[in-house]
Amino acid sequence: MNTKYMIVSGFLGSGKTTTMIAMARIINKRLQDSGQPGHSAIIANDLGAKNLVDADYTRTADVAINEITGDCICYVTDDLVSHIDRLARDGANIVISDIPGCGVGALNHVYVTLTEEYPGKYDLLPLVCLVDPIRLRMVLPEKAEIHLPEEMRFVLNAQLAEADVIVLNKCDLVSDEEREVDLDFIRKAYPDTPVMAMSARTGEGVEQVVDYALSHTAPAVWRDLGTDSEEFDAAEAQMCWYNRRFFAEERDGKNIDFNQVVEDFMEAIRDGLIEAKRNVGHLKLFAAGESDDFVKCSIVGVDYDLEFERKLDQPYSGIAIVVNARAVCESDTFGDIAEDAMDAIKAAHNLKCRVIFTECFGFADEGRRNGGRASRYVD
């Protein structure tokens, strides 16, 4: 039997990782309950280094996981195939992957390419695009101001336009009436696309989305999404990626509450962004303590609350922290904001910090492409 492969797309912080974990758990339980062999597995895809927050977090969820980092799955088809096949050799019969949250093009670059270059190799399940009700306000008729540049509307619309099924996630955050308004808007804007609603956090509606995905196949037919346009380039050019892993320890070796350190660090970055009049699509942090103790938290925009999915159960004298941001900000400005935030927690909590790695790059920054080769000479 062919391995099934499904892509979950959606804007930064729309809930792709949370959804993939929720879906994988449901599928695994169904397989187990029915005595069928196999399991589902996740491929976490992002730009930048390995061992990012999403992969570390997914590893805490007893779901098989593999990472594709450094590039979007849209441009590394052979790599994607080898990852799917490796997971399949380890017993996975359903593989779910995401694409980076500013990404558009999974339909044309992944599904259509797989169909052309590896015909019949996989059963392609519907391309699920998640949308968060608050982000949706960017494209609703009232075009609410949520402090993201105009070009981001283009990305959000293009993501919805390439979906085989659109899922309004985070329904727990809105009333039933608001949910109906949102669903109605999506149905009218994309009349040919089925629309569903769920909450990956509470689990409401996730079974139905899994049912839909497993009982349909993706048509995988090329669509013009306008990604060769100036608008798309302009949207991408405003994004920066920040990935840092560091070890923070209390200078006198005392055990301290690192949940408070994490909160102060995240809030300091938020304050810096507000001051610079910039925003972040998703700022996330993960740090693992002893055995299965960990802290994971996110902010999906400067206007949103800081959310802890989990807090540490016990204090520590030192802990390795990984922080990732996908921001709408110049990379050098974001780098400075993060540095200031780190200085602030060092002073407030008597910490010393060893940086294990940092990456901070704009999507279109010089020196990122072309194997990193870039130079300028001015007379």
Ligand SMILES: Nc1nc2c(ncn2[C@@H]2O[C@H](COP(=O)(O)OP(=O)(O)OP(=O)(O)O)[C@@H](O)[C@H]2O)c(=O)[nH]1
């Ligand atoms: N209230 C609520 N929060 C959710 C839901 N799904 C995800 N979240 C939260 O939204 C934030 C982002 O979720 P992720 O699953 O990391 O989002 P993502 O799309 O994978 O983010 P990126 O990979 O950075 O683009 C986290 O704080 C989640 O806990 C939901 O259904 N309801």
Ligand SMILES: [Mg+2]
């Ligand atoms: Mg994610």
